[in-house]
Amino acid sequence: MTVLIADPDVVALPVVDSGEPLIDLAEAGLACQAAPGSPGRRVRAGVAARLLAAEAALPAGIHLLVVEGARSAADQTRIVEGYQRDLRAAFPRSAEDEIQRLSTRYVAPTAYAPHVAGAAVDLALTDARGRRLWMGTEVDATPEESEGACAFAAPGISAEARAHRDLMAAALSGAGLVNYPTEWWHWSYGDRYWALMTGARQAHYGPVGVAS
Incomplete structure (x- = not known):
């Protein structure tokens, strides 16, 4: 059974923030889609170091592309509220607690969202010319619009995407990051979800104040 990010075992883990700074991914040497100066271009230093290790482990001619890193609390809240509105429209008979649960397949509550902690990245792969490789869905495809293909282990995707x-x-994973299994593109290090998946006693990164 998939453990969702709002699972009580995840939320219960303590956070002892390491105080690591946010650093610019492009300046660190990684391809990044986010605009210069935007929160999405930055992550915690420990996350960046692990992404660089992962980049080095890829075959020649294949590269990571960071679509988004850190996210402001305001932007996170807008995403949560927008997706929950979509779910209420799609499932009008569902109780509110079920809407809340369904929403966490796709976006974390703001108070403990890994992106708000600078602990998570949304990623894709590119070839040597910077063209994205097909991963089965677009980054940020919802479970509804992708018919579940956004999940990392989704059946029915092409052999190429797999x-x-x-x-x-x-x-x-070899560099120490963990995947959120309902989103093939979402990987994190140092947040509560990472802590539960790796058996760590606490998370290293809590929310950081970044402007939209």
């Missing part, structure tokens, strides 16, 4: 997902996963 190979690309597995390649990215080998590099990232």
Whole structure:
């Protein structure tokens, strides 16, 4: 059974923030889609170091592309509220607690969202010319619009997409990051979800104040 990010075992883990700074991913040497100066271009230093290790582990001519790193609390809240509105429209008979649960397959509550802590990245792979490799869905495809194909282990995706997902996963997990299994593109280090998945007693990163 998939452990979701709002699971009580995740939320209960303490956070002892290491105080690591946010650093610019592009300046660190990683391809990043986010605009210069935006929160999405930055992550905690420990996350960046592990992404660089994962990049080095990929075959020649294959590269990581960071679509988004850190996210402001305001932006996170807007995403949560927008997706929950969509779910209420799609499932009008569902109780509110079920809407809340369903929403966490795709976006974390703001108070403990890994992106708000600078602990998470949304990623894709590119070839040597910077063209994205096909991963089975677009980054940020919802479970509804992708018919579940956004999940890392989703059945029915092409052999090409499966190979690309597995390649990215080998590099990232080898560098110490963990995947959120309902989103093939979401990987994190140092947050509560990472702590539960790795058996750590506490998370290293809590929310950081970044402007939208």
